[in-house]
Amino acid sequence: MLLEQYEQQERFWLKSLFGPTRQPGLQAFRGEFIVLEGDLNASAGKRTPPKALIKQAVLLADAEKLRMLAGNFASVDELPELIARFKDDMAPECVLIFFIDNLAESCQVDVDGKRFVLIQFRQGVLWNELTELFYIEKADLKGLSGEDKVVVLYEASTDFKPSYPTKTLDQVLATKTDAKREASGAI
Numbered sequence: 001m002l003l004e005q006y007e008q009q010e011r012f013w014l015k016s017l018f019g020p021t022r023q024p025g026l027q028a029f030r031g032e033f034i035v036l037e038g039d040l041n042a043s044a045g046k047r048t049p050p051k052a053l054i055k056q057a058v059l060l061a062d063a064e065k066l067r068m069l070a071g072n073f074a075s076v077d078e079l080p081e082l083i084a085r086f087k088d089d090m091a092p093e094c095v096l097i098f099f100i101d102n103l104a105e106s107c108q109v110d111v112d113g114k115r116f117v118l119i120q121f122r123q124g125v126l127w128n129e130l131t132e133l134f135y136i137e138k139a140d141l142k143g144l145s146g147e148d149k150v151v152v153l154y155e156a157s158t159d160f161k162p163s164y165p166t167k168t169l170d171q172v173l174a175t176k177t178d179a180k181r182e183a184s185g186a187i
Helices: 002-008 076-089 126-133 146-157 169-174
Strands: 012-020 027-036 052-061 066-073 090-100 107-111 114-120
Touching: 002 012, 002 027, 002 052, 012 146, 027 076, 027 146, 052 076, 052 126, 052 146, 066 076, 066 126, 066 146, 076 090, 076 114, 076 169, 090 126, 090 146, 107 169, 126 146
Parallel strands: 066 090, 090 114
Antiparallel strands: 012 027, 027 052, 052 066, 107 114
């Protein structure tokens, strides 16, 4: 299974959930996903923190291909690295949604026949944002395992038709901002 390969490659930085769904042949993951590893510190025998990381990642995959990949990037500069490394793992109909901290405006980008939906993101919990985006109610998820909740999210996302403008990846990269994610919580 593809997600098991990612686990063996140590792509999972933090795991909230990882396992099979009720649908045979599908596995789900939520957590932080390493796109580009940190440098290897030979003297310590460890890697430095990842250079590119999808925070609050939501992945759904069958044995060979990703069906859904969503998450948060701190910078739009991390997107080309994701495309370069994982485009062959994405199914033709793969749902690709990224909430990006320094994105100038929400948009869509077509790269090699795949549509990436990029949404400006300054604060919030990504899972909540996704369920709102796809009109999923708490009752729709009640009694399901975490892995099966990802399947419900995926099924709701397949009909998603955003009205965001379509841009090129170069346009998106050229118009990035200096914005950083707004922290909130206890002080």
